[in-house]
Amino acid sequence: MSFGDYMLFIVGAVLVNNILLAQFLGNCPFLGVSKRMDTATGMSMAVVFVITLAGACTWLVQYYVLIPFNIEYLQTIFFILVIASLVQLVEIIMQKTVPGLYRALGIYLPLITTNCAVLGVAIINIQKEFDFVQMLVFSFASAVGYGLALCLFAGIRERFALARIPKVFEGTALGLVTAGFMSLAFSGFAGLVGH
Amino acid sequence: MSLMKEFTKGFWELLPPFRLVLGLCPTLAVTTSAENGLGMGLATAFVLACSNMLISALRKIIPSKVRIAAFIVVVATFVVVVELTMQAYFYALYVKLGIFIPLIVVNCIPLGRAEAFASSNGVLASGADGLGIGLGFAISLFALGTIREIFGAGAFFGAHVMWSSYEPMGFLLKAPGAFVCLGLMLAAINTISARQAKRKLEAARLAAAQA
Numbered sequence: 001m002s003f004g005d006y007m008l009f010i011v012g013a014v015l016v017n018n019i020l021l022a023q024f025l026g027n028c029p030f031l032g033v034s035k036r037m038d039t040a041t042g043m044s045m046a047v048v049f050v051i052t053l054a055g056a057c058t059w060l061v062q063y064y065v066l067i068p069f070n071i072e073y074l075q076t077i078f079f080i081l082v083i084a085s086l087v088q089l090v091e092i093i094m095q096k097t098v099p100g101l102y103r104a105l106g107i108y109l110p111l112i113t114t115n116c117a118v119l120g121v122a123i124i125n126i127q128k129e130f131d132f133v134q135m136l137v138f139s140f141a142s143a144v145g146y147g148l149a150l151c152l153f154a155g156i157r158e159r160f161a162l163a164r165i166p167k168v169f170e171g172t173a174l175g176l177v178t179a180g181f182m183s184l185a186f187s188g189f190a191g192l193v194g195h
Numbered sequence: 196m197s198l199m200k201e202f203t204k205g206f207w208e209l210l211p212p213f214r215l216v217l218g219l220c221p222t223l224a225v226t227t228s229a230e231n232g233l234g235m236g237l238a239t240a241f242v243l244a245c246s247n248m249l250i251s252a253l254r255k256i257i258p259s260k261v262r263i264a265a266f267i268v269v270v271a272t273f274v275v276v277v278e279l280t281m282q283a284y285f286y287a288l289y290v291k292l293g294i295f296i297p298l299i300v301v302n303c304i305p306l307g308r309a310e311a312f313a314s315s316n317g318v319l320a321s322g323a324d325g326l327g328i329g330l331g332f333a334i335s336l337f338a339l340g341t342i343r344e345i346f347g348a349g350a351f352f353g354a355h356v357m358w359s360s361y362e363p364m365g366f367l368l369k370a371p372g373a374f375v376c377l378g379l380m381l382a383a384i385n386t387i388s389a390r391q392a393k394r395k396l397e398a399a400r401l402a403a404a405q406a
Contacts, residue, residue, distance in 0.1 A: 022370050024224035076297040077271040116220050116301040168385040173378050180374030
């Protein structure tokens with residue numbers, strides 16, 4: 001792939017096929033932590049970090065463990081174990097080496113294990129048969145797209161505090177409708193990348 | 196009788212994904228038709244009932260420090276069972292649901308029920324809880340899929356049902372339509388439960404006045 005191809009690839013992963021708004025991965029934390037901007041940025045950073053790392057680890061596991069031993073059908077179990085232990089490991093290492101960042105990410109790190117965007121991206125990497133560099137670029141770009149959508153959404157949701165909202169729409173219901181309109185806006189990027 | 200109560204609470208009191216706002220990703224992603232919604236819901240219900248029972252049976256053996264990891268392994272095991280079964284017998288549905296079948300592992304509902312219920316209750320009660328919540332989830336997904344398919348494609352289970360001049364709202368089948376439709380359904384359910392609560396309050400006040 002040339003440099004231009006990579007650029008298109010990145011734009012496609014960040015905007016057009018946004019994992020959150022177009023592919024519906026990682027919606028629970030999306031609605032859960034998007035009420036305030038600072039929690040949203042913390043979560044976004046943690047997600048970018050973990051998705052890229054988990055993408056690399058699961059890719060290696062797939063091609064150097066599962067395929068040589070002919071046990072691809074255990075992919076789901078292996079991947080989730082790799083991700084869970086990776087998150088634990090990252091937590092311990094960060095606590096010792098960069099306590100500042102660790103405190104900033106706080107409870108979002110352990111929560112990431114059950115963020116389906118992580119496992120989702122890992123599985124997409126394998127399904128699309130990416131090589132190692134493509135996998136790294138795709139994982140990072142997808143995670144950035146996730147963070148972008150999360151932060152934009154948190155910005156909108158902070159304003160809800162000042163608005164008069166019908167009682168039945170308070171909380172998640174209005175959040176979902178808003179996410180729908182954001183998704184509509186993101187689908188406007190579809191023309192950016194050719195077929 | 197309490198088994199029945201554990202079973203039925205999944206249909207209204209704790210109806211996922213509306214009351215327990217968990218498991219939104221498959222809810223939004225696969226409900227483009229009634230059939231997909233039902234298939235996904237039943238697959239999740241199976242995993243939920245089995246994993247709840249096994250976790251409940253093992254609850255005294257699993258050390259509490261590593262319980263989350265242990266729960267995930269149990270859930271993942273049943274997901275692989277579902278994955279392979281669907282591949283063998285329902286291949287078309289398996290292809291349509293795609294990545295969301297392995298993603299049942301990280302669906303928060305099985306883990307949430309394991310943590311909140313199965314880890315402190317008996318095997319039968321946990322099974323009833325898992326089956327009830329799972330079937331509630333299946334019903335919700337089926338309802339959402341039905342609405343989106345009927346209005347978005349003018350069809351139900353692939354058969355055309357709307358009148359011939361009906362212009363399908365393609366919006367509903369796309370990603371934004373999923374969010375908006377689920378949001379509106381949640382608001383409708385909130386309206387009904389607010390009305391119920393009000394009625395209960397009035398009845399209590401009336402009883403108090405009579406006494």
